[in-house]
Amino acid sequence: MIDIRNLTKRYGSTAVLKDCSTHVAKGEVVVVCGPSGSGKSTLIKCVNALEPFEAGTIMVDGISVGDPATDLPSLRARVGMVFQNFELFPHLKIIENLTLAPEKVLGRSPDFARRKGLDLLDRVGLAAHARKYPGQLSGGQQQRVAIARALAMDPLAMLFDEPTSALDPEMISEVLDVMTALARDGMTMMCVTHEMGFARRVAHRVIFIDGGTIAEDRPAAEFFGDTASPRAKSFLSRILQH
Amino acid sequence: MKIWDWAGFFEYLVNPYILAGAWATLWLTAVSMVCGLALGFVLALMRRAPRRLVAAPAGFYVWLFRGTPLLVQLIVIYTGLPQLGIKFGVIQSALIGLSLNEAAYLAEIIRAGIDAVPPGQVRAARALGMRERQIMRYIVLPQALRIVIPPLGNSVNGLLKTTSITSVISMEELLRRTQVLIQEQFEVLELFSVAALYYLAMTTLWQLVQHRLERYAGRSDAPPTAAGA
Numbered sequence: 295m296i297d298i299r300n301l302t303k304r305y306g307s308t309a310v311l312k313d314c315s316t317h318v319a320k321g322e323v324v325v326v327c328g329p330s331g332s333g334k335s336t337l338i339k340c341v342n343a344l345e346p347f348e349a350g351t352i353m354v355d356g357i358s359v360g361d362p363a364t365d366l367p368s369l370r371a372r373v374g375m376v377f378q379n380f381e382l383f384p385h386l387k388i389i390e391n392l393t394l395a396p397e398k399v400l401g402r403s404p405d406f407a408r409r410k411g412l413d414l415l416d417r418v419g420l421a422a423h424a425r426k427y428p429g430q431l432s433g434g435q436q437q438r439v440a441i442a443r444a445l446a447m448d449p450l451a452m453l454f455d456e457p458t459s460a461l462d463p464e465m466i467s468e469v470l471d472v473m474t475a476l477a478r479d480g481m482t483m484m485c486v487t488h489e490m491g492f493a494r495r496v497a498h499r500v501i502f503i504d505g506g507t508i509a510e511d512r513p514a515a516e517f518f519g520d521t522a523s524p525r526a527k528s529f530l531s532r533i534l535q536h
Numbered sequence: 537m538k539i540w541d542w543a544g545f546f547e548y549l550v551n552p553y554i555l556a557g558a559w560a561t562l563w564l565t566a567v568s569m570v571c572g573l574a575l576g577f578v579l580a581l582m583r584r585a586p587r588r589l590v591a592a593p594a595g596f597y598v599w600l601f602r603g604t605p606l607l608v609q610l611i612v613i614y615t616g617l618p619q620l621g622i623k624f625g626v627i628q629s630a631l632i633g634l635s636l637n638e639a640a641y642l643a644e645i646i647r648a649g650i651d652a653v654p655p656g657q658v659r660a661a662r663a664l665g666m667r668e669r670q671i672m673r674y675i676v677l678p679q680a681l682r683i684v685i686p687p688l689g690n691s692v693n694g695l696l697k698t699t700s701i702t703s704v705i706s707m708e709e710l711l712r713r714t715q716v717l718i719q720e721q722f723e724v725l726e727l728f729s730v731a732a733l734y735y736l737a738m739t740t741l742w743q744l745v746q747h748r749l750e751r752y753a754g755r756s757d758a759p760p761t762a763a764g765a
């Protein structure tokens with residue numbers, strides 16, 4: 295589904311990602327972790343072409359992201375993305391946040407988009423809030439809406455960039471529950487997160503990025519087992535401390 | 537000699553000649569504002585363009601019109617251009633001068649409004665597969681509008697008063713007509729007081745409109761309600 299080969303990405307002269315290769319199969323859940331500034335966000339932004347890259351190839355469902363001939367908007371329409379800061383559209387009601395792109399990008403009828411939007415809100419437990427504005431919802435609720443908004447496009451895969459790290463502790467689990475349910479339903483997911491409990495329970499594989507290179511890429515059970523490298527071990531012990 | 541002519545004052549207050557002058561001030565403001573907004577919007581988009589060839593002329597325009605007095609611009613348009621064979625009437629000159637001048641200021645307001653929309657919003661819209669035009673129309677502009685309504689409202693207030701400068705090219709708006717009457721009646725204080733009252737009435741009325749606009753634009757930032765249904 296997502297195939298990354300020898301990806302190199304620079305900001306100016308500094309290489310932020312160096313020769314990264316990995317693969318996410320259909321229905322697979324991959325957790326990406328690593329120290330701050332190691333290139334996690336950059337990696338998933340490259341996958342849906344929010345950032346250009348200098349070398350290597352990324353294929354999403356057989357389409358080359360780096361190919362200049364690729365129509366990026368239609369590629370992005372098929373990959374859902376959830377941001378750390380939710381990025382709901384504050385001037386639109388919750389339901390309108392869910393129907394705008396399906397109507398304008400996929401050309402769906404307002405009626406169909408609306409019914410689907412309400413279904414999705416129901417799925418994330420927020421059907422009662424459809425007519426509110428994002429500013430009236432808590433952080434956890436906003437992030438669940440953001441997930442529903444991405445799902446409204448019927449994406450082939452979902453990308454998450456630290457979806458819970460801007461949330462108060464008591465709201466983290468409501469978002470992780472939605473993500474867990476999504477994974478159980480067979481969604482292909484690439485999640486940057488430091489929620490190691492989630493990774494342990496849900497992830498098939500864990501990628502550990504360190505200084506722009508993929509230092510570990512292995513099944514979750516192995517990663518959390520004894521075979522993890524010293525770098526990954528010290529990282530894990532640091533984030534598990536609090 | 538009388539100090540203040542109350543009867544004259546009330547007479548001028550409902551004088552149709554003055555009233556028509558106030559009406560001219562109103563439509564002069566309205567038309568210049570609409571034209572200024574249209575041109576200002578184009579200039580703002582040009583200034584944000586990545587291509588220097590597009591951005592630079594707009595920058596030059598803003599620099600030129602903000603750096604010279606409106607009075608000079610009006611005189612150049614009305615009495616200078618005919619020297620080059622380009623002739624505009626009084627009303628045309630007043631509208632052109634006010635619109636061109638206003639556009640320069642509005643361009644900066646609109647540009648600042650667009651720039652104030654967080655880049656994360658554009659990123660989120662892109663991630664949903666929206667195209668740049670759609671992002672501008674459905675995400676950026678509606679949010680920029682909320683930001684620019686207060687400064688735009690102030691511009692309208694300012695323009696209502698600035699139109700009085702067109703009296704120097706004998707545009708028959710409120711101030712010009714007041715001055716004409718003064719030359720006939722010599723009641724300077726009474727007539728200028730009437731003019732001032734008209735300006736106050738118009739700016740106060742606009743203030744009420746602006747207040748409603750701001751309330752409407754801010755409808756989506758109601759205070760958060762308690763979490764849960």
Ligand SMILES: Nc1ncnc2c1ncn2[C@@H]1O[C@H](COP(=O)(O)OP(=O)(O)OP(=O)(O)O)[C@@H](O)[C@H]1O
Pocket residue numbers: 305310328329330331332333334335336337
């Ligand atoms: N727009 C940019 N211009 C220049 N450098 C950037 C830019 N964005 C990120 N970087 C640099 O690239 C590196 C990787 O950034 P990235 O955001 O991918 O890290 P991250 O792993 O997501 O970190 P965090 O955990 O803090 O989110 C960092 O060193 C950062 O300073």
Ligand SMILES: [Mg+2]
Pocket residue numbers: 334335336455456
């Ligand atoms: Mg990051």
